[in-house]
């Protein structure tokens with residue numbers, strides 16, 4: 001249930017942290033089920049699996065960044081130019097892999113499913129959309145960066161991908177986005193807030209399907 005008196009992002013974060021496993025984050029409470037929910041140090045990633053993860057992730061960022069770029073929804077302007085956008089950088093990384101001789105798979109898996117779902121929400125359910133927007137960007141700057149480092153160490157000779165670089169101070173950009181979300185949600189009803197929080201589990205489910213690609217045999 002949504003609480004009153006705190007910035008809403010704190011509540012979104014609290015719900016998200018509980019959905020981590022203890023192996024993923026100290027604040028996690030969920031029981032380990034899928035392989036992606038184990039500690040990353042136990043992962044055995046493959047380059048092909050990681051490439052699929054990057055391609056599918058790009059589908060989701062393409063959708064999120066395309067949606068907020070549209071002028072027809074007033075709230076989306078607030079979510080534009082956060083500095084956290086990842087599509088372009090992922091495009092550069094895929095080019096780099098191509099240059100190294102890897103075949104780039106087409107997007108056809110869980111990222112495309114997720115992008116369709118997000119597109120649908122963006123047209124009819126802004127509180128649920130905002131939940132996915134928050135979780136996808138913040139997950140990437142938290143656990144996502146740990147994944148990037150560990151996976152690069154294991155299979156990419158510590159190559160620093162563009163996906164894990166930001167122009168400017170990341171901490172500040174994250175705080176700016178938190179402030180914007182707090183502002184946007186200030187006038188929300190309890191029902192809208194609860195509806196947004198309830199969507200978090202689905203966000204983990206979709207992201208988990210994409211994360212698992214890193215570990216799946218191709």
Ligand code: HEM
Pocket residue numbers: 013016017020023024025026036037040134135136138139142143144146147174203204207208211
């Ligand atoms: C292997 C998978 C994952 C690992 C290892 C991981 C790890 C972590 C860690 C360590 C933090 C705490 C950061 C901090 O406050 O210091 C965190 C925060 C967070 N994670 Fe994850 N996570 C994973 C997957 C996910 C997924 C699938 C989602 C949702 C789609 C997610 C959403 C978040 C959010 C929203 C935060 C809060 C970020 C913030 O307040 O700045 N994480 N994660």
